[in-house]
Amino acid sequence: MPSTVLQRLYQTLGLTGDQEPRDPASPPERNAPSPLPTFAHYVRSRFRLQNQPAKAEDITTAFRQRLEAGLQALDKQLSSCDLFTLPAGSQEWTDTGINLAAGESITVMGDGGLYLSRRLDVVIGPNFGLWYRIINRDNKGHVNLLPLGGAVITAEQGGTLELIAAVPGEFGDAQGGFDPDTASLKVNGEFTAAVLRWQVDTEEALTAAAAADTTLFGTVLARFKEPIQPPKGWHYLWRLGASEIYQEKENSLCCATHANGGILQYPVNLALNSDLVFNWQWCVDALPSKLAEHIQPTHDYLSIALEFDNGLDLTYMWSSDLDIDTIFQCPLPWWDKRETHWVVRNDPADLGHWLNESRNVLADYQRAIGGPLPNKVVGVWLIANSAFQRGEGRCRYRQINLRNEQGTKIIYD
Template identity: 45%
Template sequence: MTRKRMAETRLAKPSALAQAGLLARLAGRGLKRRLNGGTDPQKEAAAFTDAFTAAMAKAEPGLAAWALCEALGEAADWVDTGIDLKPGQPFSLFAAGAVWLAKPLDLRFGPQTGLWFRVGEGPVRKMLGATHTGIAEEGGRLTLITKPPGEWLTEDGRFDPAYPREKLEGAFCVGIAIWKNGHTRQHLASLTSLHPLFEREWKRLEAPIETPEGWHYLWRLGEGEIYRQEMNADNCMHCHTKEDVGILQYPVEMPLTDALTLDWCWKADRLPSSLAENIQPTHDYLSIAVEFDNGQDLTYMWSAKLKPGTIFRCPLPWWDQRETHWVVRGPEDLGRWLDEARPLKADYETAIGGPLPKKIVAVWLIAVSCFQRGEGVCAYDRIDLVDGRERVRVV
């Protein structure tokens, strides 16, 4: 039996009955939220529109320009804001509303997951949250688009033809403020009482969460503020995800030998899903992964319901050709520091199979909470790649 065939026989796939059960649970949750008077994104967007207009009148002395735009979920191309930015010009974005993946299941995403912008012909950027402040690296027209994570072909904003744009219900109302100078926090301080989004951005700028040194977020999912490393406290890598998604990457090159292991110590305090994570609508999880030089990645994850040892391919489009999940921990282990060590070559043969890659090219930290809009909390005390006496410290 070939390695590829061996891997295929060990992959766990949810039965039709199991999938139906998960979808029924989601539908029931959605109905309960609606009956309990859950938030209405459309009403929130309308209230924000009024507040933003009043705020811009108050902030007029510090403004170079401002605009209100609507980024529709059904829009097939970039939305022209009518705003031109000069190189080095500071700007802030504020967004309210939601775009629906499946309304009967109460699956929707917010701007921190699916609102992207671009300046001129520059690279695509995702909102850091419901608010975002930046400086235009190059001049050009500011454009917006709504889209779920993925679907990009290139970093300059071209769509992957293999994953055509779906027309989704819903929209984001986006307020755009272009500042005359760099005193953004000072301008926002006078607006915090007018709407929570102004207060959020002011607080974020007062205490920014910096991307840990040596790491970067995967551009395909956008930058984020999910991970922080407490260098002056416990030196741990902390993860807090809520209604968002992000992959933090650390580039490293290690030959894939028989002895190579990924060693780490982690603790999860809260999982973003209470349901099995092996279908797309419930695919919220916390994990650590290694990327191989053939484009495949193997991710070791916590699961709310799947048994440790369960192996399955990612249920998301595009990722289903590249990512394999291996459940190593469950809810019974929450709240405890745990030491792990995985033999990467043997695990690759078991989980993926086929021709072996030659080396490891990156370590990933993954946090997904965008589907069910839950919350996940975990921390990493140590991450090492070890091959005999050679040890590469990642955290």
């Protein structure tokens, strides 16, 4: 059977994305193994789950009951609590009817699940699937992820709060419109979102709430008192949201992901010449997947990437099971037309150790992506995903730079 036919079969099965070369005259290297053995291992691992995954409606019912119990002792602090059911796959924003003045703060929390496959327990939680925007009189807003399933939101400008349950990557623009390529995505389940307004100072209210129910309110209070922010100059890719998984700590840029993900970006503007070298150090402490990461259900990984001015990116990743120098197109929709992965580390003995990396950017681009060359490198990305198998990934970065004959561009020292 021709390889192109197999590729289309794998894509139809939802294992891989579009693998067609962008320029058939100069096809890039693609050497990932067949996705079928990895998928078989994945299915076996899912069927070994001891219990059938809980239904989203049962989770949200328990959340509502626990929230009601936790708020009973807060009558002096609480002004109002509004609950909203957000169905999966609707692609329709819910107008809460809650109008916020500029600078006003509210607390938003949620629970439930968006199931891509309930039997295989592929589910997105509210920490990576509950989104909000504040629409002002000009109907302008910006899509924002509700990190960790609960947070204090402050309206920079006045407007109406809107909420939605959506799988990361469904949005087609930063205002919350949807990409037509994701319209066929089959998702079921729901979130329940609670919007809390307090009569007293937010910290005072959350302190009292955390005393009543630490599990429910403790994380929200901790993040309010000590927000997790990336280093200066870095920002999250809006498409996946500010998930608060990156922070500067102990002289390194640290990542901790668990059942979520995110892309942290640093803008640059450097010509793509033959002497351009990408250098970094990283220490990976835990990988989010125990299976090969080249298919959609197991695509949980840690990596560092370069973005080019043609909209493409090349990401250097650490794999749990793929061979060094395995090169493959991203298996996820939308990303399959933009992102190429290159395995540069896979030895479990190296986990927990600082390692040095150095790559010639032009040579790697020609081998991994091919076709017409871009003119510039326009960004450095840190990428983490643990949403599919809901594992845990931890890594640290330092000494990130781009170097050519003219000098060195320090990204993170």
